[in-house]
Amino acid sequence: MHIREAWKDEPLVSNSGTMKVSVWRGQGDVGQFEEFDVPVLDNQTILDVVSWIQQESDPTLTYRFACRVGMCGSCAMMVNGKPRWTCRTHVKKVRKDGAIEIAPLRNLPVIKDLAADMTEFFDKWVKAEGVFHPSKTREDPIEPINHESNARQQASAAIECINCAVCYAACDSVSSNSDYLGPAALNRAWTLVNDERDSAAEQRLKAVSGDGGCHSCHSHQSCMNYCPNELNPTASIAGLKRESVKNLSWWGW
Amino acid sequence: MLNTRLYYLQRVSAMMMAPLVLCHIALMIYAVQGGLSAGEILSRTQGSVLWALFYGLFVLAVSVHAAIGLRVIVFETFGLRGILLNAFSVVVLLASLVLGMRAVYAVVAS
Structure with a gap:
């Protein structure tokens, strides 16, 4: 059996409710946090969460990423007040009281939403x-x-x-x-x-x-x-x- | 705000202050524990070149160190820059030197 077909039989993740995710929305200095309900998965990174919001909830959300494996350095954001590479940051490790707050990188101007001007x-x-x-x-x-x-x-x-x-x-x-x-x-x-x-x-x-x-x-x-x-x-x-x-x-x- | 010269001067002044502070504290404890009066202390310090050098060096190190340290704090906290920042640093340096040396003179001059 082809390896991709084998994966179909064994789900890698399972749903266990949703979590509250606050995401910074805005341009420049003006903006506010917007809350989203995102499905909780067993294996889930912060970048997965941001991508889910953009693909399933609000396609206007702006963020930056490229490799998704911790090589390119493009997806860094503030997660619960701390700077992190989001593609290698597991939700389980950083959730605070079941919630997550995601903001653009500190000390840099904001282009839009989660994309900082580098x-x-x-x-x-x-x-x-x-x-x-x-x-x-x-x-x-x-x-x-x-x-x-x-x-x-x-x-x-x-x-x-x-x-x-x-x-x-x-x-x-x-x-x-x-x-x-x-x-x-x-x-x-x-x-x-x-x-x-x-x-x-x-x-x-x-x-x-x-x-x-x-x-x-x-x-x-x-x-x-x-x-x-x-x-x-x-x-x-x-x-x-x-x-x-x-x-x-x-x-x- | 802080170039290599200022960085170096702050580190060197800190190195000078470390043993001087320890000696000063030990001296204060000794004087208080021993029950020396102000007059007895002055009788030991007045006319002493050693104490003049010790506390003169102390005042110099403290003045340089404090002026550079405060310069950084004022720059980062209040955003003071350029000529104003330099003027602030020089004023702190001179004020500390004058006040400190005046005190040294008062205890060592006979």
């Missing part, structure tokens, strides 16, 4: 010099990289960021200082500072040491607590602080 988030990656500056040309032989080296290990520890902006939404320093580059951009800068193939370490340290740079971080560690990939941007930022002090010139920058 422009400033990605602009800050560029401001933090989160761009690779190669030290060689395509004519040069490929540079061997020692994966055991301390620098490469530090770069690798921080490299699995999927740009979901969960850390950015969780960060109180971003809330109180809109110029602050944020944990994701600084984490990216740290991977490049440690990348032996990169040629712009000094330029990058300068970019992350000015107003809104790594020194604006208060080490609350919310980024680390909420990062769905269990990265530690706080440690990356601490590394940037150390390096910036080592490179400090009292007569230059």
Whole structure:
């Protein structure tokens, strides 16, 4: 029997009533929560809930998603006040008193409903010099990289960021200082500072040491607590602080 | 709001303050437990270069540390920026230095 046909015989989920789901509706700063009754299933993610509302209850609901398997980083939202990747967040784990509240990501402007405007988030990656500056040309032989080296290990520890902006939404320093580059951009800068193939370490340290740079971080560690990939941007930022002090010139920058 | 220099100065001033605060607290406990009068304390501090250096350094570290710390709080809480923020930081620094050094002078000058 074909595997898809076998699935038909065994239902993967079973209904057990409905739950109240409050969803933020609106544009920009104006909006309010709207309540929906959504069927409860055994296996159900927050993204499943949002998709059910859009497909079965209100097709005008706006939200963003792509891969549905925790790879692309597009579906992050605030769930019961906490930033989460919704495709990998099970309803059972986050329901509070049987109810769920879903809102767009904190610290970012809202385009509509659950879709946050990510422009400033990605602009800050560029401001933090989160761009690779190669030290060689395509004519040069490929540079061997020692994966055991301390620098490469530090770069690798921080490299699995999927740009979901969960850390950015969780960060109180971003809330109180809109110029602050944020944990994701600084984490990216740290991977490049440690990348032996990169040629712009000094330029990058300068970019992350000015107003809104790594020194604006208060080490609350919310980024680390909420990062769905269990990265530690706080440690990356601490590394940037150390390096910036080592490179400090009292007569230059 | 906070560049590498200010960050560095705040960390260094904190490192200076840590042992100075502990010594100061130990000293206060010793003076109170020992039942020293104000006159007896002054007789030990007046004319002492060591106590002048100790509390002079303390005042310097506190003034730098507090000015930078308050700068961050005022920026994040009240949104003060630019020249006003710099002016606020300098006023806090100078006020702390003047008040602190005045107190140091009062206990060490003979």
